[in-house]
Each structure stands twice: as structure tokens, then as C-alpha cells.
Amino acid sequence: MINLSCVREKRPRGSRDSVVEIDFDRHDPLMTSEEAQYEASRCLGTVSCEACDVCRLLCPDLAITRDSLTGEIHIDLDYCKGCGICAAVCPKGAITMVLEE
Amino acid sequence: MAGRQVTQMAVEGRTHKPVVDRDLCQSCSVCLKECPAELFPELRSDEDTTRGYVYSNTDLASRGVFPPCFGACPLGQQVRDYVKLLEVGKVKEALLVIRQDNPLPGVCGYVCHHPCEQACIRGSWDDPVSIRELKRYAAQYEMDHRSVIVEVLIQRKEPARGKKVVIVGAGPAGLACGFELVMRGYGVTVMDALAQPGGMLVGGIPSFRLPRYVVDHDVGIIRSLGVEFLSSVRIGRDVSLPEVMRDGAEAAVLATGAWTDLTLDVPGEGAKGCLKCLDFLGVVNTGQNVELSGRVFVVGGGNAAIDTARSALRLAAEQVIVVYRRSREEMPANHEEVEAAIEEGVEVQYLLAPKRILTENGRVTGLELVRMELGDFDETGRRRPVPIAGSEYIEEADVIIPALGQRPGVSFVDVKAISEHDTITRNPSGMVPGYEGLFAAGDAVSGPSTVVEAMGSGKAVAQQVMDYLEGMPRR
The missing domain is CATH 3.50.50.60 (FAD/NAD(P)-binding domain)
Structure with missing residues (x-):
């Protein structure tokens, strides 16, 4: 174990006068939810399908279009034959095939 | 995955229609293999946007794996996925993404040396995304909603396999290894020389860098998943290596860290x-x-x-x-x-x-x-x-x-298994030469490293332990 009895008598405080006394367990406060959302929004990764055109490129019926303004994927069900290729290739598994009523 | 089920093409008309679930569609990851921006370069060279600027001023070839944050993380975390979930305020979902790869999110939120931020390509525009701060924020959600997370993790657990693994050392490597193995359905006992689990997290890192309640929380989650902790048991003093091996366990992992100054x-x-x-x-x-x-x-x-x-x-x-x-x-x-x-x-x-x-x-x-x-x-x-x-x-x-x-100080192992740097040697299957079913992980193998690197090592060894145990004929 450590024996610190070696320490000599205290010198007058000199060099640390300018430094604020430090709380031992000081931590920076956590982010607020707004700060977290802003910070996360700085990431250049994409939030939805906008940068991935795989389903659109592979759709044999050209039923999938991409809104050039919002980047959203739109499936035109009037032309879709239900082949399921888009659901198979979607890298996020975000397209599911559901039984039509 | 549900989305990958493809039904046979209907003969008469359409039987199924595709539905995009925008909650699931985060960012496509297709760029990991077949980047669509290669097909549409205008996505990356649009000078009017931050993305265009950053991509055209970044040498992506030298960045290796893409996205670079994912490639830089020793745990292989889906950084972009959880950051993007946090952007839309889905903290719970983000945390569950973190939890897939990271057994100690709270600890990493405070003391990870964040190689992801060094790799972040946003850094070539202004500052990298504060990924560690975001993880700390998400981990706070976990601390406030503990039971919700434990419930999901217990659901993710694989059924029990009836085999037991002993881990020596409850530091980052031992905890990561124990978490992985317990999630795969093994019985795990972690013994440690200190009075409480955590290793360097409690005995080396001061509390002003890592608050103790964060360690206690992360360890508590691992404990509630079924990992047993034995405290104040030092290998080589209270228990010898052969005793550890004999103790009804089919495999043992040495994750004793580097504790000799x-x-x-x-x-x-x-x-x-x-x-x-x-x-x-x-x-x-x-x-x-x-x-x-x-x-x-x-x-x-x-x-x-x-x-x-x-x-x-x-x-x-x-x-x-x-x-x-x-x-x-x-x-x-x-x-x-x-x-x-x-x-x-x-x-x-x-x-x-x-x-x-x-x-x-x-x-x-x-x-x-x-x-x-x-x-x-x-x-x-x-x-x-x-x-x-x-x-x-x-x-x-x-x-x-x-x-x-520090150096590991691993005198309890046979001298033949100690390298000239005083670390434990391993053969390619992760086992310590000369011992059957004994693995080693963390700083005891690599020499002093960082928390997240030790965790990565523990995780990798968990996979090797599993390979070994599953290749072994059941008794």
C-alpha cells in the first residue's frame, strides 16, 4: 500500500492560485435531446432510402420512381406486378411483401 | 429477415404489393458493396451541399471500409445507423442498434477513444460528428429505462446450450466476452481479483473520467442476463489455473489485463x-x-x-x-x-x-x-x-x-505460453498453446491497449470459444 507520510510540510500555495478548485467528479453535462438531434443530423449518412436506388434500378416494370426533390421512393402499384425483387434486394429489408386484400 | 421473403410469382395477376417501411429504412448500406453514387456521381459531386463538398474532398479509397466510422470501430458498430436513428429522436431504437455490437455502451460513451470520430469524413469539412457524446446520450436513456432494455436483451438471448465457460478477469475484455457468450446461450462465470467487477474501469480509470454508476449499470445489465460474478478471487493466489479449468467448465478465457507497472x-x-x-x-x-x-x-x-x-x-x-x-x-x-x-x-x-x-x-x-x-x-x-x-x-x-x-504479469501461465513481451501467446484458433480449451483475450494478449480494443478482443475470442465448443462432441 502507499505510504504518503513522506510528504514534507506544505508549501504556500503558489502556482495553482489562478486555477479554479476542481471538483473531483466533475463531468460535462449530457446533451439535451435537441443537441443530440442536431449533432446526429451532421452525419452525412442518409436517413431514408434516398441515396439507394437499388430497388428502382432493378424493378423490371419501372414501377419505382424517385422524387427528385425529396429523394423519397415511390412505388406505383398500378404498374407493379408483385414480383418481389425490390423486397429481396433492399439492403435494409425495408420493403416487405404483404398479401393484398 | 421478413423483408427478404419472396413469394413465387403469381400466375394470375398480382398477389402481393411492396410496402416501404420508412421506419426501418435508415440508410441503405448498399454503398458498402455496390455504391449507387458510383452509378450517380452527381450525388457526391454536388458542390452546393455539404455532402458534395466533403465527398469530393475526401480520398475514399484510402479510407478503407465504408462508412469509415464503421470500419474504424474495433467492435464494428453500426455507427451511422444509430446516429441516424438519434437524428429522428428514436433513442430506444438507436440504443438497441448500439447494443447489438456493444456490451458496455455507457462505459464507451465516457471513455472510448473514439476511432470513429477520427475516421469521420465530416471532419474534412468542419468537425467530426461527436459520436461518443451521442452514445453517452443514448446510454443515459438505457439507464433511465433499464427494464425495457433488459427485456429486449433477454428476448435476443439464444436458448441455453447447457455448457459453461469460466472467464478470468472482469475488465472490458472479460465483460465483452461474457456478454457475447451469455447471449449465445452459455453459462458464464466471471471471476475477478478486485472486490467489484470492472477491472481497469474501476481500478484504473478515475471516476472523473468514468462515473462509477455507469460501470455499475453496464455490469448490472450483464449480471441480469445471467452472468455470475465471483469477486476477490485472484488467479495464481486464491485459485490456480488448473482449478479454473477443472471447475465444471468446458472452456476458460484468460482476460486478466495488464496490471504490472x-x-x-x-x-x-x-x-x-x-x-x-x-x-x-x-x-x-x-x-x-x-x-x-x-x-x-x-x-x-x-x-x-x-x-x-x-x-x-x-x-x-x-x-x-x-x-x-x-x-x-x-x-x-x-x-x-x-x-x-x-x-x-x-x-x-x-x-x-x-x-x-x-x-x-x-x-x-x-x-x-x-x-x-x-x-x-x-x-x-x-x-x-x-x-x-x-x-x-x-x-x-x-x-x-x-x-x-504496464505489462500483463501473467506468471500463472506456463512459461512456454508467454511471449518475450510478457504477454500470453495464442495459436490461430485463439487457444493458449499447451492447454486444452483455454483461451486468452484483451490486454493480457496484446499488451496495454484501450477499453474498446480490449472489448473487441473479448468479442472475437467469444466467437472462437463458440467455434471450439460447437465443434466439440457433446458428452
Whole structure:
């Protein structure tokens, strides 16, 4: 174990006068939810399908279009034959095939 | 995955229609293999947007795996996925993405050295995304909603396989390994020499960098998943290695870390007032009252040195001076930790090495230092410090704490399995040569590293343990 009895008598405080006394367990406060959302929004990764055109490129019926303004994927069900290729290739598994009523 | 089910094409008309679930569609990851921006370069060269600027000014080829944050993480976390979930305020979902790869999100939120942020390509535009801060934010959600997370994790657990694994050491590597194995359905017992689990997280890292309730929470989650903890059991003292192996376990993992301080090897080191870095941090971290005053010299440039200096400053030392034999660029300590230490009043002096400790009646009175200059590159890729002859001078000192680094100290293993760097050797399947079913992970294998690297090692070894156990015929 450590024996610190070696320490000599205290010198007058000199060099640390300018430094604020430090709380031992000081931590920076956590982010607020707004700060977290802003910070996360700085990431250049994409939030939805906008940068991935795989389903659109592979759709044999050209039923999938991409809104050039919002980047959203739109499936035109009037032309879709239900082949399921888009659901198979979607890298996020975000397209599911559901039984039509 | 539900979305990948493809039904046979209907003969008469359409039977199914595709539905995009925007909640699931985060970012496509297709760029990992077949980047659509290769097909549509305008996505990346649009000068009007931040993305266009950053992508056109970043050498993606040199970045390796894409996205770079994912490639840089020793745990292989889906950084972009959870950051993007946080952007839309889905904290729980983000946390569950983090939880897939990271058994200690709270701990990483505080002390990870965030290689992801160094790799972040946003850094070439302004500042990298504060990924660690975001993880800390998400981990706070976990602490506030503990039962929800435990419920999901228990659902994710694989059915019990009826096999038991013993892990020696409850540090980051041991905890990560234990978490992985318990999730795969093994019975896991973790033994540790300290009174509470955490290893360096509780015995080495000061609480001003990592609050103890965060460690307790992360360990508590692992405990509630069914991992058993044995405290105050030191291998080699309370229990021998063969006893660990025999204890009804089919495999054992040594994750004992690196706990032996390197010594200065200068005259006068045994004097009163010359402390050992890990002893000092251990005493401070277990909450024992330490009286420390006068002029404190810390020798070394790693994170332990900076932690020691900042702890000493908090214990009312008059002046704390860190001396490092190389220059600032070569310093292995995290940049921001050094900044914080300097801000608090720690003095850091570069290109200085101790030559002799001056003593009087067996007590430290001073330190003789010699100036260094940087010479040729050595095998670590850093420039070797060379002493300048005749530049010795003496500084008055009351306490000297050498913090030069650690080595594993693994004398309980057969000498044949110890390398020349005092680390445990492994064969390609992760096993320690000469022992059947004994694996090793973490700093005991790699020498001192970081929390997240040790966790990555523990995780990788968990996979090897599983390969071994599943290849073994059931009794």
C-alpha cells in the first residue's frame, strides 16, 4: 500500500492560485435531446432510402420512381406486378411483401 | 429477415404489393458493396451541399471500409445507423442498434477513444460528428429505462446450450466476452481479483473520467442476463489455473489485463515518495483518502500518466508536472485528455527523461532530468528520444509517480505460453498453446491497449470459444 507520510510540510500555495478548485467528479453535462438531434443530423449518412436506388434500378416494370426533390421512393402499384425483387434486394429489408386484400 | 421473403410469382395477376417501411429504412448500406453514387456521381459531386463538398474532398479509397466510422470501430458498430436513428429522436431504437455490437455502451460513451470520430469524413469539412457524446446520450436513456432494455436483451438471448465457460478477469475484455457468450446461450462465470467487477474501469480509470454508476449499470445489465460474478478471487493466489479449468467448465478465457507497472530503472526508485502509478490510481479509485501535497512529478505520456496527474491535482497537490521523453505528437494519451489536464493546471513538459531520483534519509527530495532530442524512427514508427549529453538539471520534487506503461504479469501461465513481451501467446484458433480449451483475450494478449480494443478482443475470442465448443462432441 502507499505510504504518503513522506510528504514534507506544505508549501504556500503558489502556482495553482489562478486555477479554479476542481471538483473531483466533475463531468460535462449530457446533451439535451435537441443537441443530440442536431449533432446526429451532421452525419452525412442518409436517413431514408434516398441515396439507394437499388430497388428502382432493378424493378423490371419501372414501377419505382424517385422524387427528385425529396429523394423519397415511390412505388406505383398500378404498374407493379408483385414480383418481389425490390423486397429481396433492399439492403435494409425495408420493403416487405404483404398479401393484398 | 421478413423483408427478404419472396413469394413465387403469381400466375394470375398480382398477389402481393411492396410496402416501404420508412421506419426501418435508415440508410441503405448498399454503398458498402455496390455504391449507387458510383452509378450517380452527381450525388457526391454536388458542390452546393455539404455532402458534395466533403465527398469530393475526401480520398475514399484510402479510407478503407465504408462508412469509415464503421470500419474504424474495433467492435464494428453500426455507427451511422444509430446516429441516424438519434437524428429522428428514436433513442430506444438507436440504443438497441448500439447494443447489438456493444456490451458496455455507457462505459464507451465516457471513455472510448473514439476511432470513429477520427475516421469521420465530416471532419474534412468542419468537425467530426461527436459520436461518443451521442452514445453517452443514448446510454443515459438505457439507464433511465433499464427494464425495457433488459427485456429486449433477454428476448435476443439464444436458448441455453447447457455448457459453461469460466472467464478470468472482469475488465472490458472479460465483460465483452461474457456478454457475447451469455447471449449465445452459455453459462458464464466471471471471476475477478478486485472486490467489484470492472477491472481497469474501476481500478484504473478515475471516476472523473468514468462515473462509477455507469460501470455499475453496464455490469448490472450483464449480471441480469445471467452472468455470475465471483469477486476477490485472484488467479495464481486464491485459485490456480488448473482449478479454473477443472471447475465444471468446458472452456476458460484468460482476460486478466495488464496490471504490472513498468519501472523507471533509475537509482533511488525505492525511496519513500516514489509511488507506483497503478497502486496510486487504485487507492484513489477505491475511495481511500490520500493525502498528497507538494510538487508531484508524473513520468510518462500515456493515458495512465494523464489520469495520475489529474488525480494528483484533485488531491490538492501544489503543482503537478508531467514529464515525457518525446514531444507532443508522439504522446500516446488521448489528445482531449491532455488538453483537459493542461486546462486544469497540470504542467506538461516534453523531451525530458528522469536520470536519477535524489533522496535524503530514504525520502524523495528531487529529480534529476536530462533533456532529449528526437532521433531516428524506431520499430513503433515513432522517433526515438536520444539524451543530450551534459543537459542534466535538478528539479525539486516531493512525490514522483512513474507511469511508463504496464505489462500483463501473467506468471500463472506456463512459461512456454508467454511471449518475450510478457504477454500470453495464442495459436490461430485463439487457444493458449499447451492447454486444452483455454483461451486468452484483451490486454493480457496484446499488451496495454484501450477499453474498446480490449472489448473487441473479448468479442472475437467469444466467437472462437463458440467455434471450439460447437465443434466439440457433446458428452
